[in-house]
Every structure is written in structure tokens, then in C-alpha cells.
Amino acid sequence: VTNPNINTKIAEKVMESDQIDMCASFTIAFRDTQISVTHPNVSTEIAQKAMESDPFKRWIKNCEKVIDRKTIILRGVEIQTVDMFGPHKVGFIKVKADAYLVFNGIEVPKAIPGIAFLRGNAVGILVALNCEDGEKYTLLVEQPRIPVGDVTCLELPAGMIDANDDVKGQAVSEMEEECMIKLKKSDLIALTETTMLPSAGGCDEGIDLYYVERKVTVREMEDMQGRLTGNKEQGEHIKLHVVPFNTAWKLSGDAKLLCSMFLYDKVKLSEKSTGGKKGKRIWGRWARHDTL
Structure with a gap:
């Protein structure tokens, strides 16, 4: 054999x-x-x-x-x-x-x-940390990724969806496991109406993207920075990185991160143009046709 x-x-x-x-x-x-x-x-x-x-x-x-x-x-x-x-x-x-x-x-x-x-579907979560110092930050996870030969790959927090297809439940679990942040399902806001297909030419994987807004203190951010997390029994070696929100896209080529940041901007632009009201659903969950 x-x-x-x-x-x-x-x-x-x-x-x-x-x-x-x-x-x-x-x-x-x-x-x-x-x-x-x-x-x-x-x-x-x-x-x-x-x-x-x-x-x-x-x-x-x-x-x-x-x-x-x-x-x-x-x-x-x-x-x-x-x-x-x-x-x-x-x-x-x-x-x-x-x-x-x-x-x-x-x-x-x-x-x-x-x-x-x-390989089945996955879920990714963009974390928007609104700090008391007036700045906005986000969380990236660093971990070794053999498929791309990178020992310090920076990514959006994410995880595979289990057989029960509880997407939000899996997102909540991943946030606690990888980022040590406890959430409720109601805290998560969908960025996509349709599942994102990152590699439809060869792989079945679909990814649902969400974002969550959190208010944090400087001390809380300092406690997150460099924290080691992950499920060691599954061979995970994860390190947290707190980075400025507006420059996170420069630090990683992770498709989940880049797409979620693009869609997040569309959500906020839509809310601004409608006076805080949710826009018409097209591809991005709250994206309006006149902002795409």
C-alpha cells in the first residue's frame, strides 16, 4: 500500500x-x-x-x-x-x-x-477595535502555513465550519479560541449575502465573512498584542497581532482579510450615504447599487 x-x-x-x-x-x-x-x-x-x-x-x-x-x-x-x-x-x-x-x-x-x-466551507471574522485613544485597530492571527511555505502567515481570524453548518456558532467559537474574545451570535454582522468562493477553479471551499465592532481600552489592546493562542491538540500555534485598521491590508495577502476590508468599507459608505440606514442588498449584505 x-x-x-x-x-x-x-x-x-x-x-x-x-x-x-x-x-x-x-x-x-x-x-x-x-x-x-x-x-x-x-x-x-x-x-x-x-x-x-x-x-x-x-x-x-x-x-x-x-x-x-x-x-x-x-x-x-x-x-x-x-x-x-x-x-x-x-x-x-x-x-x-x-x-x-x-x-x-x-x-x-x-x-x-x-x-x-x-474541503468544505469556512468562516472569517473581521474585528474592528475602537480604542479609547481615538484610533481603530484590527486583529490578525499569525500561524505557520505549510501549503504556502510560510512560518509567519498573517490572516483574518477564521475556521472551518463543522458538520452542523452553524456558521455564526463557529465564528463565535473561533473568536474565543484564536483571539480570546467572547461574543454572542447577535454581535456578528454579515458582510456577504452570498458565500465567497476564493478558488472555484479547483476547490469547493466557500467562505462566509462577518465583522464585529468592539470598544477597547489601551490596556486591553496591550494584553492582546502577542498573545499565544490556538488549539495545541490540533497542532495550532497562533500569535495575535493588533494592527492599525486602515493599514492592515498592507501587511497580508490573505484573501479573507482583503475581501472583508473592502466589504467593510462598502458597508460604512452605504450607512453614511443613507444616514445610518441599511442599504439595498446586492452582493455585499448592505451594499447599495450606487456605491459599488
């Missing part, structure tokens, strides 16, 4: 029971038909867990949608790799679909790109 996504103990079990079968497959419902799901390099046990995971089921459901008389047909799906977060929780899934576009009931002959990295 050479699959790097199966840990040693599982691999030994697979070798003993011959769970990996080059011809192994499942069938799943796709609209009014059944399609084949193969997993030539993934054990039957792990493949079944992957298909039962929320990211996989959500992806299939999204592929079934019909929008503007356009839809997708899947002829089959291959599960290529599965990364487990421990023995029971499915982490990341890589699939390759035999996919075709249908427009006005006519199928386009040539297949469309079908490789997808499934």
Missing part, C-alpha cells in the same frame, strides 16, 4: 484484509439516475466515509442544480485521495469527475474540467 493518505495502522489493516480493490466502486444517486464512484487507491472503508461526509454530499447536490437552463451531468466520479483528521473525521478529499455541460437540454460533447479538492 503506497497511499500516503492512509496512516500506518490503517494501511496494515488494509493489507491484511485486501480492502483496496482496483476495481472497487459504489453507486450513488444523481438526479434520476445512478452513477459510479470508483476509488482505486483508497480503501473501501475510507471511501465510504468520504462519500458520507458533508463536503462530498454538498458537492454532489450543487452539481445537480439547474441555473439559467444550464446544468452539469456527471457520468462518474473517482475518489483519488482522502486525508483523514484522526480515525473517524474526513478532512480533505480529491476527486476527478467525468463531467459534461448541458444547455437547453443539449449536451456539449467535450467534457469539462472535473478535478476538485473538497
Whole structure:
């Protein structure tokens, strides 16, 4: 067994029971038909867990949608790799679909790109700290990020959404875990009406963005600066940074941060132009058409 996504103990079990079968497959419902799901390099046990995971089921459901008389047909799906977060929780899934576009009931002959990295959705929170010194600040979290080879990556506080899809609840949990700030769900204000898709060409991830306003003292800010947080059991090593709000965008290329700051400015501009009233919802939750 050479699959790097199966840990040693599982691999030994697979070798003993011959769970990996080059011809192994499942069938799943796709609209009014059944399609084949193969997993030539993934054990039957792990493949079944992957298909039962929320990211996989959500992806299939999204592929079934019909929008503007356009839809997708899947002829089959291959599960290529599965990364487990421990023995029971499915982490990341890589699939390759035999996919075709249908427009006005006519199928386009040539297949469309079908490789997808499934990791599920996430939530990001922009913190606006209004200090007693009259200045505004925000919080960034520093942590090592292997995918980009950066040991001190600065980002917006964020986290993956659990299976219960409680976006605001997850946001509250992340704020307490990463920033040691206790919030209520009602404190969070949505920046987006639609989920942001940072890499739709290869990944299913969607990110919901929120912001929260807090009044703080200079002492409270000093206590936050450089604080070490994160879930050590999950390998998190997080350091808090308190930075001037208006220059935070210069310090990081994090897409969540840049998008949330842009949308925050639109929210405030909309409130100013309407005398504090909420604007018309278009893309940004309170963005007005005349300010976009």
C-alpha cells in the first residue's frame, strides 16, 4: 500500500484484509439516475466515509442544480485521495469527475474540467477595535502555513465550519479560541449575502465573512498584542497581532482579510450615504447599487 493518505495502522489493516480493490466502486444517486464512484487507491472503508461526509454530499447536490437552463451531468466520479483528521473525521478529499455541460437540454460533447479538492466551507471574522485613544485597530492571527511555505502567515481570524453548518456558532467559537474574545451570535454582522468562493477553479471551499465592532481600552489592546493562542491538540500555534485598521491590508495577502476590508468599507459608505440606514442588498449584505 503506497497511499500516503492512509496512516500506518490503517494501511496494515488494509493489507491484511485486501480492502483496496482496483476495481472497487459504489453507486450513488444523481438526479434520476445512478452513477459510479470508483476509488482505486483508497480503501473501501475510507471511501465510504468520504462519500458520507458533508463536503462530498454538498458537492454532489450543487452539481445537480439547474441555473439559467444550464446544468452539469456527471457520468462518474473517482475518489483519488482522502486525508483523514484522526480515525473517524474526513478532512480533505480529491476527486476527478467525468463531467459534461448541458444547455437547453443539449449536451456539449467535450467534457469539462472535473478535478476538485473538497474541503468544505469556512468562516472569517473581521474585528474592528475602537480604542479609547481615538484610533481603530484590527486583529490578525499569525500561524505557520505549510501549503504556502510560510512560518509567519498573517490572516483574518477564521475556521472551518463543522458538520452542523452553524456558521455564526463557529465564528463565535473561533473568536474565543484564536483571539480570546467572547461574543454572542447577535454581535456578528454579515458582510456577504452570498458565500465567497476564493478558488472555484479547483476547490469547493466557500467562505462566509462577518465583522464585529468592539470598544477597547489601551490596556486591553496591550494584553492582546502577542498573545499565544490556538488549539495545541490540533497542532495550532497562533500569535495575535493588533494592527492599525486602515493599514492592515498592507501587511497580508490573505484573501479573507482583503475581501472583508473592502466589504467593510462598502458597508460604512452605504450607512453614511443613507444616514445610518441599511442599504439595498446586492452582493455585499448592505451594499447599495450606487456605491459599488
